[in-house]
Amino acid sequence: MIIGLTGSIASGKSTVANFLKKRGYPIVDADEIARLVVEPGSPVLKEIESVFGADVIKEDGSMDRAKMGKLIFDDNRKREQLNTIIHPAIRKELIAQKEAQIAAGAETVILDIPLLFENNLHEYVEKILVVSVTPEVQKERLMSRNQFSEQEAESRIASQLPIEIKEQGADAVIDNNGELAETEQQVVDVLKKWQV
Structure with missing residues (x-):
């Protein structure tokens, strides 16, 4: 189940x-997956950078969650833009992890x-x-x-x-x-x- x-x-x-x-x-944790798909160098993070600019990327190459949060919190259009980039990657990984658990018994x-x-x-x-x-x-x-x-x-x-x-x-x-x-x-x- x-x-x-x-x-x-x-x-x-x-x-x-x-x-x-x-x-x-x-447990397949969507929050962990959401962090995983935006790791430094990931295709998802590169797309976020191209849409939202280098300001949302920290010096270490990771996403600046605080800046991104401020950017999208009161702006539905920007939040929707971010979701359109992130959600397909999260769904794909969620399904992959669920299937891996089932395959493992x-x-x-x-x-x-x-x-x-x-x-x-x-x-x-x-x-x-x-x-x-x-x-x-x-x-x-x-x-x-x-x-x-x-x-x-x-x-x-x-x-x-x-x-x-x-x-x-x-x-x-x-x-x-x-x-x-x-x-x-x-x-x-x-x-x-x-x-x-």
């Missing part, structure tokens, strides 16, 4: 992914994809597991984790699909507002129910 794991920023999706990893489930593979719904990747999975928190908890965690002001945190949260919409598209929702043990127990219950 291919399980899509998603959530919103600061919802605790990585915590759930780590728990699944400890239980022996192979994995019966269940977890695709950890933060923007599963936003990027229309739900067709690649059989079940969707959404990690959810209340907006208050999400904002508090994001401010604490990233040293964001309240306004910065709200702006980041608003840039993603609302969690309620993700919950509607889920096969199961993990409520991550409580203690870690409670979250882990919910994950165990879902895996039992799905018989994986």
